[in-house]
Amino acid sequence: MNFRTQIPLNTYTPLSVHKIDYESEILLFGSCFTENIGNKLDYFKFHKSVNPFGILFHPKAIENLITNAVNEKEYKENDMIFHNECWHCFEAHSELSDSSKDELLSILNENINSTYKQLINSSHIIITLGTSWVYRFVETDTIVANCHKIPQKKFLKELLSAEEIIESLDSIVTLVKSINPNCEFIFTVSPVRHLKDGFTENALSKAHLLAAIHQVIEPRKHIHYFPSYEIMMDDLRDYRFYKEDMIHPNETAVNYIWEQFKSVWIDKNTSDLMAEIDTIQKGLAHRPFNKSSKQHQQFLEKLNLKMERLRKEKNIHF
Template identity: 30%
Template sequence: MEFRTIVHFPRPAFELMPCERILFVGSCFADSMGRRFQEEKFRAVVNPSGVMYNPVSILHTVEKMEKHVFDTAVFTLGTNHVYVERTTGEIVDNCRKRPQRLFEERELTVEECTGALHESVLLLRKNNPGIKVILTVSPIRYAKYGYHGSRLSKAVLLLAADRLVKELGETAYYFPAYEIVNDELRDYRFYKPDMLHPSDQTVDYIWERLVEACFSAEAKVFLEAWRPVKAALGHRPFHPGSEAYRDFLEKTKEAARTLKKKYPDMELNL
């Protein structure tokens, strides 16, 4: 008997290589996944202008980053709700603690979301013509909208992501993080105590599914080679001043330097 429904999805037409330059922009879920990529020695830039929940705010970040070089961009969509400054009619990314009366809240349409995301890709392509795009919808529910309202918001984002992938073809890929959490990991033990945000265990599981789907064989080999070095560097000794620990640390650093010789793009700060 099967006691859960596994979310099956195809591999993308492209693969992620070791130590790629990746831009993560989006909700706090982008922060969680982006940090994991950084830990695994990808050259990842994560929400350089802060967390951006909606597609227009994602575009605002990309406008500041369009001249940078990236191999892949990951957009994590959180909501279609935006705040508009009443005096200018502009969508703001952060109210900066100004009075709420200065802003009005509205919802982006599927067309507006798709348009903002498409423009983001076009801007990145100016300096990165071969850039790959991964889209995902954050599994985090927004209680303040009500759970029905949260589902409606996610539905708009899902439709926009689907349209963009169809428009961009094989250079874009939708990774179903939203579906994995809501259709596969249905138990509350997969959430943090607020019962809204995915637990660390859930983020680890999504990472495993992403590696399985999107990573090249070479990238998987690199992860296995980096794993023991990463664990050793994170070791907390009982006696940090001992000669035994100094020898252990020097051997670990030498293993890291050896790995960097094989993967020159690996960022290594010892």
């Protein structure tokens, strides 16, 4: 008897696709689940950049960032707002906010410039969409990426239709392809449920994202889908795979989804190098009983030799 429902992953990626290896340049945008996958890529020392403007939950925010990057926008003072003794930008997550106006301006312009360069050089762009719900700042009639805890009465809450999301995703792909025609796109939907919107509202939101993405994906044009959401909902489908808030996937779930992603998208020729890096990472995390012991010093010396060899041979830095 089989007590689980496995997702047939081999249906999602053509055999001829350019998979991720240690020559790949990976750029990730999107919801907090993007950070989970980014952390895994970082652990195994792949070349990656994650959310240069912080976590972005909806497609309009990602489209806006990519539009600004491709157009090489220069941020100015009127792109920022002062609230709660801090400067914010509606196009970026609060983690970029700063008490210094000049510092935030510098960060925004530095990050938009680096995003442009990364878009040109990326071999793979991974976009994780979290929600179809957006907030429109009434004062300027613009959809924001983050409300920065500004009173909700200053915003209108709207649900993007599937058609609006399709337009946004088409725009993202067209913009990137205009400067980097050969990159692979991987779209996925975050398994994190946005229950603050309401249970039915969250289901509707995810449905709009799924309906839109499946109108855009076209493997022959290097546009793919990875079923993170389906793996969480239909394969794992148990609260033991959630954190205490019963909303976010726990470490076991993230590891499982990563293994599924790896089986589809990571080149199998990297497995030996990944295993070696994993051994080194576990060695670096090891906490000895006696740091000054001869045995531990020998262990550290061997570890350093391994890291130095990988730095010289593979350009991998720890």
